[in-house]
Amino acid sequence: MKAIRIHETGGPEVMHLEEVEQPTPQAGEVLIQVAAAGINYADLSQRKGTYLTRTHVPTTLGFEVAGTVVALGPGVTAPEVGTRVAAIANGGYAEYTTAAASAVLPIPPGLDFRHAAAFPVQGITAYQLLHESGRLAQGESVLVHAAAGGVGTLAVQLAKFMGAGTVLGTASNASKLDLARRLGADVAINYTEENWAEQVQEVTDGKGADIILEMVGGRITEQSLRCLAPYGRLVVFGAASGERASFSSVQLMYKNQSVIGYWLTAWMQRPDRIAHAVSELMKYLATGKLEIVVGQTFPLTEAAAAHQAIAARHTTGKVVLLV
Numbered sequence: 006m007k008a009i010r011i012h013e014t015g016g017p018e019v020m021h022l023e024e025v026e027q028p029t030p031q032a033g034e035v036l037i038q039v040a041a042a043g044i045n046y047a048d049l050s051q052r053k054g055t056y057l058t059r060t061h062v063p064t065t066l067g068f069e070v071a072g073t074v075v076a077l078g079p080g081v082t083a084p085e086v087g088t089r090v091a092a093i094a095n096g097g098y099a100e101y102t103t104a105a106a107s108a109v110l111p112i113p114p115g116l117d118f119r120h121a122a123a124f125p126v127q128g129i130t131a132y133q134l135l136h137e138s139g140r141l142a143q144g145e146s147v148l149v150h151a152a153a154g155g156v157g158t159l160a161v162q163l164a165k166f167m168g169a170g171t172v173l174g175t176a177s178n179a180s181k182l183d184l185a186r187r188l189g190a191d192v193a194i195n196y197t198e199e200n201w202a203e204q205v206q207e208v209t210d211g212k213g214a215d216i217i218l219e220m221v222g223g224r225i226t227e228q229s230l231r232c233l234a235p236y237g238r239l240v241v242f243g244a245a246s247g248e249r250a251s252f253s254s255v256q257l258m259y260k261n262q263s264v265i266g267y268w269l270t271a272w273m274q275r276p277d278r279i280a281h282a283v284s285e286l287m288k289y290l291a292t293g294k295l296e297i298v299v300g301q302t303f304p305l306t307e308a309a310a311a312h313q314a315i316a317a318r319h320t321t322g323k324v325v326l327l328v
């Protein structure tokens with residue numbers, strides 16, 4: 006089968022389309038014929054060797070797929086062969102991959118593969134950032150950074166559905182800000198402008214945002230703390246800039262503020278909480294109101310170009326590889 010592999014960490018040029026052996030599902034696993042592979046920002050970090058865990062090479066990239074179950078490993082009786090599924094699975098940039106049978110999600114009717122591939126990682130993350138980490142209460146204001154991105158487009162909508170008051174979205178250009186507004190952001194702010202944090206203060210009547218979902222790192226984290234409300238929660242879930250933030254822990258005491266880390270991989274050790282997130286997301290999807298924005302698709306063979314587009318901040322919503 007064909008797969009996008011790396012033999013060393015580095016730039017997009019280390020990604021190669023190769024012929025490799027089709028995987029065999031082990032006990033408890035299913036074999037999925039991949040129709041669409043979701044790209045996550047973490048894939049870029051894995052390729053560069055800067056992810057939270059070490060990149061062991063050679064490896065096939067990709068953490069997320071949608072496709073059809075074509076074989077069952079020993080001891081597996083469900084889902085049946087032929088079921089359309091989405092899954093968090095290692096080695097997703099390939100024609101076939103395996104996943105734990107217990108961890109695959111049947112795709113709801115009406116959702117095609119390219120949209121289903123956009124859903125597991127970013128959907129669960131967006132929901133848990135608000136519910137588990139942010140502990141969103143009715144009427145609270147929420148600021149979503151990179152609101153036109155994969156996690157961001159879902160988080161803006163979910164915040165509204167989950168009862169947030171004012172939802173603010175940031176992005177780096179006008180068309181991304183328009184997208185954030187179209188998805189329900191009450192206020193859209195360009196965070197490349199020097200005074201963006203002051204703009205947040207202004208629209209929240211000087212109070213600041215109750216919850217801030219932060220994934221840029223460095224200066225944006227530091228400025229986010231300046232526009233966080235008393236009792237506010239700053240949820241840190243990425244560092245797209247690659248920069249580290251520096252702030253005073255003592256300063257947090259004045260306003261009873263919290264800084265909270267989020268990593269989906271660690272939450273996977275709590276299947277009950279993941280199941281809760283999935284079931285809530287399925288309900289929102291069933292209403293037809295939750296829009297999964299697939300901004301760009303690329304053929305599997307052009308995975309490197311897809312990575313380049315994401316790194317250059319040229320993408321909106323989810324970026325999907327069609328296999």
Ligand SMILES: NC(=O)c1ccc[n+]([C@@H]2O[C@H](COP(=O)([O-])OP(=O)(O)OC[C@H]3O[C@@H](n4cnc5c(N)ncnc54)[C@H](OP(=O)(O)O)[C@@H]3O)[C@@H](O)[C@H]2O)c1
Pocket residue numbers: 044045046047126127130151152153154155156157175176177178181220221242243244245246247267268269270315316317318319320321322323
């Ligand atoms: N902790 C977890 O478990 C978890 C799970 C999923 C995602 N994440 C994190 O969430 C963030 C979003 O992930 P995603 O997959 O949905 O990606 P994405 O938001 O679709 O793409 C990244 C966006 O980040 C923004 N950005 C800001 N500063 C940037 C910089 N210096 N370089 C590149 N992009 C920059 C860009 O939007 P603008 O042009 O509008 O600035 C860009 O479009 C990433 O940091 C990712 O690592 C974490």
